[in-house]
Amino acid sequence: MKIGILGASGYTGEELLRLLLERQDIDVIYITSRRYEGKTLTEINPRFINTRFESLKFESFSEEKILKCDLIFSCLPHGESKKILEKFLGKVFIIDLSQDYRKDERVLYGLTNIYDVYTKHFLKRTFKKDLIKKYKIIANPGCYPTSIIIPLYPLIKGNFIDKNTLIICDSKSGASGAGKKLKEDLLFCELNENFYCYKPTNHRHEEEIKYILNTKKLKFTPHILPIERGILSTIYFKSSYSLENIKSLLREFYKNDKNVKILNRYPQLKFVNLTNEIHIYLDYDKENDLFILLSAIDNLGKGASGQAIENLDILIKYSLI
Ligand SMILES: NC(=O)c1ccc[n+]([C@@H]2O[C@H](COP(=O)([O-])OP(=O)(O)OC[C@H]3O[C@@H](n4cnc5c(N)ncnc54)[C@H](OP(=O)(O)O)[C@@H]3O)[C@@H](O)[C@H]2O)c1
Structure with a gap:
């Protein structure tokens, strides 16, 4: 299968290339970047020396090149993605990592775990094949929404959360x-030892979270x-259900999803980073009559x-x- 990546020089584009290296069924034939146009992938990222992506070169946008691909991953900033993709809808398969199509009725919101593709769970959404065709x-x-919607979705759909109370995330x-774009707040001296x-x-x-939930x-x-x-x-x-009831619902809902793990300990980033997993933990604070859900993901992986x-x-x- 021939794949193109728009915005391949950014963090999500680089991560896609790293993950796709393992996939012998995938051939990446086209990568774009304005800054690095004409440079080889290995000039910018030596990790790819001696790999099958070694000869890839960053190119400019080309309608012809995009249409030669079976599927395009768009890793462009929000706002920019839609400007480029709109004319390709229905012509080439696209997975858009930006927020531009997340509230578009024509488009499937690809939170893989809440679709009825693996199980026949009554709370899951129907996977709309016709729209995709x-x-x-x-x-x-989005990355934050992934970390919040996955644990909350079955609870809200199953009416396990008190409707008149606020959910705080x-x-x-x-x-x-x-x-990867330059921003003053993210310079090393601004961020290091800071929070x-x-x-x-x-x-x-x-x-996005409110819309999907x-x-x-x-x-x-x-x-x-x-x-x-x-x-x-x-x-x-807040919920009138018991801790055990809610835990059972989460376990049942995600029982066939090997990447969704309901833990018996607090999630930590070191256990999810560089994986495609989400780790979830549920606790109940009796004194305040409050449930606490913790979730951890890798923003560049599962996110x-x-x-x-x-x-x-x-x-x-x-x-x-
Ligand atoms: N980072 C995350 O954890 C994360 C998680 C979920 C979703 N997302 C979404 O995924 C998308 C990509 O995120 P990212 O973190 O990979 O961003 P990034 O590191 O800033 O990379 C953006 C890419 O797009 C290109 N680009 C930037 N401005 C452009 C423009 N005006 N026109 C065309 N190309 C442009 C950049 O290369 P050139 O400037 O060289 O062209 C670069 O290759 C964003 O929409 C983001 O919201 C990010």
């Missing part, structure tokens, strides 16, 4: 979540950690490129590509 595009979910991310909150109101990911009663606050990768989300909610490859595998599994 028509528009040939999947919107890969407090998330911390490594700096790669902000992409801060940013955009505590109206973050675009809060909108179909709830208005949710508050999301993001923070940046002085580390490279990983997201830990702490989610607080981006790893999940994008899961979406590709679903297209392959259902013979859509």
